[in-house]
Amino acid sequence: MEQLTEAQIREAMVNCSRQEASALFVPSGLAFAPWDELDYFGWGDPNTPGRFSLVYWRGNRPVGIVLRRADRRTSRRPQIHMCSFCHTSQPSGEVALFTAPLAGVAGRNGSTVGTYICAELTCSAHVRAQPIAAPIPTTASTILRGSRTQLLERLDRFVADVQRPR
Template sequence: MLALSDTTIRASFANATKRELNDLTLPDLSAIAWDKIDYLGWRDLRLARRAYVVVPVGDEIVGVILKQAESAPRSRAQCTWCEDVHLPNDVLLYAARRAGAGGRNGNSVGTLLCANFECSANVRKTPPMAYIGFDVEAAREKRIATLRVRASDFAAGVASVE
């Protein structure tokens, strides 16, 4: 992912009101290893249950405000984006209000995500050998590509105005 500025990130949000943009707390952008992430995700330290993702969608960047569900999944859930079966972290249900009139009417979409957005690190782990001759590097690259597609599809779905 290309490095993003504060201004670019703030301008990217598809489902944010002016008030939400004013309340937006950004992470320390200088501490991010941009070449090792496929999307930028963070939890708001000031507002409980609010999180943000900024995802490349084609040639654009789309930001999405997420709201964590009040209750946790009953059993160990699997992240929809990275599908890591050896998760070192929790998975939470996040909902995003759709952009435009749909969002104003209460339409939203949800997804199960790693609680602290570790998907990029999870897909870069070397997968175990499935069989003799298994191409580990090709499997890892496929996981990275699949993460990018899933994150992009989610952000595009939130941003699309119906």
């Protein structure tokens, strides 16, 4: 993905107030982030456990959301969960329920939407690591492009749901 600046990231947030966006934790050293290997940029706030944010490009405009990660409970029986963004199936601890406040009044009143996502927001790496298995001869780069496009489409659908007026 194309690189983002701190100002762009704060400006991109659609489901928090301007004050919250300006107070949001944004990692330093953005110029050194591995932008080429990312489809969206996601990070956790080291000072507030469970608080995460992510930003991606919707066309030529950055769009971002703040998220809360639910506590990861370790179940006695091993379970497999699938990330709703990258569709990677993983042991339950590696995929977590995230909730996003709705944009606007509904979110300020406490309404949220939730989905299961890679617990450390590492979808970009999973999409790139997926084994290549295709029934018809096709190049690896074509498959990679396909799954990256789908990752961004699913992410964008979720964010559109966050933004949908209630």
